[in-house]
Amino acid sequence: MTTTLEPCPNFIAGDWTPTNGGGTPVFNPSTGETIAECPVGSVADANAAVEAAHAAFPAWMETPPVERARILGRFKVLVEDHFEDIARCNTREHGKTLVESRGDVKRGMEVIEFALGVPSLLMGDVLENIARGIDCEAIRQPLGVCVGITPFNFPAMVPLWMYPIAIACGNTFVLKPSEKVPLTAIKIAKLLEQAGLPKGVMNIVHGGREVVDALLTHPKVKAISFVGSTPIARYIYETGTKHGKRVQSNGGAKNYVILMPDADVENSTRGVIEAAFGCAGERCMAGSTAVVVGGAEKTLLPTLIEATKRIKVGPTDRETQPDMGAVITSQHRDRVLELIEAGVKEGAKIPADGRGVKVTEAPNGFYVGATILDHVQTGMTVAKEEIFGPVLNVMHMEDLDQAIELANRSFYGNGAAIFTRSGKAAREFKHRVNCGMVGINIGVPASMAWFPFNGWNDSFFGDLHMQGREGVQFFTQQKVTTSRWFSYGEGDIWHTEAKKAHV
Incomplete structure (x- = not known):
């Protein structure tokens, strides 16, 4: 038809x-x-x-x-x-x-x-x-x-x-x-x-x-x-x-999301999933790089990987809705897949692999499954280029200072976020990170209409x-x-009549 x-x-x-x-x-x-x-x-x-x-x-x-x-x-x-x-x-x-x-x-x-x-x-x-x-x-x-x-x-x-x-x-x-x-x-x-x-x-x-x-x-x-x-x-x-x-x-943008060892596992996982894979990652405020700090590698990362594997991909133009839809074109899908391949070839691990996703009810759609590239290094292609797709880079740092230093090396500066229970860590992060929009336990800190998109x-x-x-x-x-008036003008009827009356 x-x-x-x-x-x-x-x-x-x-x-x-x-x-x-x-x-x-x-x-x-x-x-x-x-x-x-x-x-x-x-x-x-x-x-x-x-x-x-x-x-x-x-x-x-x-x-x-x-x-x-x-x-x-x-x-x-x-x-x-x-x-x-x-x-x-x-x-x-x-x-x-x-x-x-x-x-x-x-x-x-x-x-x-x-x-x-x-x-x-x-x-x-x-x-x-x-x-x-x-x-x-x-x-x-x-x-x-x-x-x-x-x-x-x-x-x-x-x-x-x-x-x-x-x-x-x-x-x-x-x-x-x-x-x-x-x-x-x-x-x-x-x-x-x-x-x-x-x-x-x-x-x-x-x-x-x-x-x-x-x-x-x-x-x-x-x-x-x-x-x-x-x-x-x-x-x-x-x-x-x-x-x-x-x-x-x-x-x-290339927005960094810092995951501290004390972060609430359930809420932080939900926040990172939304930041990385919402709108299939096609947004300039996507949290495309998770920086796992210290003990968060054991407490938070395994939960994040399992949650990513559970993301259901499918057609969005019908009543039963998936967790994530397609990317915009077949050409863009192919570019995202090429970047994932480049990450793997350059040494990244892939604990959640969305490359082979099958959507039987819509086989001609432009789908890429939610993907995590772990142990990404700063020199890798995926660390430098904006992927603009459902791909989360994971990098590992020993402490908050290293994580902030990493984020501040980026040429971009849209947003950055931190998940933590520590007010001290949150204050340090928002004060020192080099970007215009900061999230504290919020993965996508995009400004609302009353504030600038900064x-x-x-x-x-x-x-x-x-x-x-x-x-x-x-x-x-x-x-x-800037105005100054020296006297009433001759054409000022009110002043002329008032003067006559006074006389």
Whole structure:
């Protein structure tokens, strides 16, 4: 039976524009079937989206912040009403479990909730009499056309990191979603349209590098937000800033999870399993390296290995849900398997091996079973490269100092976590570890909407992070006015009439 492909239109100036198709196949990773084709896109498409956003900007900037917030309030209600439908679309095109997709949508909704407070967040500062008879005020104004370029791993959450705050601040927006997962972004944008957003304020354009480069260099684009791998994040930052854009560019990571000898075995095992294998390891906050310290090798590691072996892998697009779904494409599956093989060849042990996993009910899906590589050394390929799959490296250190030193050698700096009962060890770790987000007995310390998603080092390029107050600062610029008045002007009717009355 031939599957009817879902449409994948551009959204420009309020119109859903059909495309010719013939682009990148969009798969259901659980089954391997093609469910849509994402168009390649063109420079003309990108330019049209930017021009639409530019044309819509003056009126949207002048729309009072409280009115902008009311539209986002209606949008939030619509997302709530269609929550399950969005989550199922997310699961179908990404492959993650329904529980994970619901979390994906929920975390995006939290950013909408944060953006609803924009009237308070945009309030400026005033100081009377900074000098005799001179007043000063600082206000925040929007930038103009902003662009979001998003990855495949969180089809709902990552775009929602960007455009609700940008739009609430009075900007207009062009979204270029991943060509691997465009359908969730389209579904959510239709709800924003239904909420009453004026035409041209939000636009979607599909495509690859040609479209990206057109957006990075367009003279009417003022700001770029990006999430993806570190090499591309660096390219986005360097190209965007070279062309005068404000840029926030999130890259990859190699996040360390420190397991201390005193850690609670049951809760720590659960936390590490979620950190390493949640979303099949396809996230920049994955706890991809467990550092076993001292006696934890005997108390915690055996339990962790057995729990990994019990992880059930299977299709996520049906009612009976597995513990873990497929990876995004067959090519990505093959790359993950190649990296596992490289680890074994370079001397790592493999106490939990997911390479030969069989899913009889979905034999064409893109599956890799949960895998542990033990006794990984710093020079190994798997220790240096971001695997972005369901693979946990295990390294062994004698004490906390060695573990922190190991983590701090990484070029990345998204997150790190420690599992311990010791307040002293936890304090030492959070104070000394060289990364932007720290978990204490939490394996995935990703910030919620009210705080910045705070990558460091080669995990982030830019100055102002996504989410929270930094997100508002990124999407606005300050204007400072200093004023002095010498006397009433001759055209001041009130003063003239008052003077006559007094006489």
